[in-house]
């Protein structure tokens with residue numbers, strides 16, 4: 001199988017040094033393996049995605065001397081595919097409509113108890129208020145959730161291989177952890193027609209990704225992705241979660257960190273090789 005990886009930015013702000021690192025690392029890994037580097041635009045959140053940020057992504061990546069096959073995959077064009085994946089989970093009896101807002105969830109969660117996690121990779125662990133509802137009942141303002149207790153029973157206990165520096169080795173899905181530390185994740189967000197988790201799993205499979213290269217902040221979300229792959233009968237790629245680029249105070253870079261935007265370095269006369277040096281990647285062979 002040809003090594004295939006991707007860089008999957010959301011067009012909601014400028015690309016900064018951390019994104020450049022992620023994109024160049026994935027590109028270099030594909031080049032070394034004689035494989036393919038793909039780009040995917042993660043724009044399901046249409047309230048935050050902007051065409052000008054998407055244009056800037058293409059410009060910055062080209063300036064960094066990265067090349068990828070076109071046309072690129074854009075999540076906003078794939079809502080029917082996400083619907084199909086959702087319908088598959090619904091047909092298995094694993095989904096339900098949820099009308100809770102943040103305040104409802106906070107109120108039901110009650111006081112924190114020692115040793116019981118309150119937050120997981122999908123945010124606050126859902127206390128299950130709407131678990132008895134049907135997916136068909138969903139209104140415009142509802143979200144669709146996965147019933148985690150049922151999901152772990154329906155899934156095989158898949159393992160995945162991690163090749164990144166922080167968590168190397170083989171990791172196997174742990175049903176108890178998925179129930180207690182992840183919970184009933186959102187599959188379809190309000191006004192979005194999907195969620196990050198559902199989309200990324202369908203997209204990686206449809207793009208034939210054999211190795212997903214991304215930041216270590218997404219490592220905890222990987223168990224959700226592998227679970228969904230198992231339920232949907234999709235292949236599990238190898239994962240490579242790289243270290244995050246931090247500022248001089250040790251804080252990870254965020255989209256609003258305009259000071260470290262690639263566009264700013266470009267305007268100041270930096271070269272792509274300067275950027276490589278800043279993030280600790282070897283010079284490109286061209």
Ligand code: GLU
Nearest residue numbers: 008009010042200213214
């Ligand atoms: N769109 C995600 C981000 O910008 C990346 C998701 C992924 O690589 O799986 O952080």
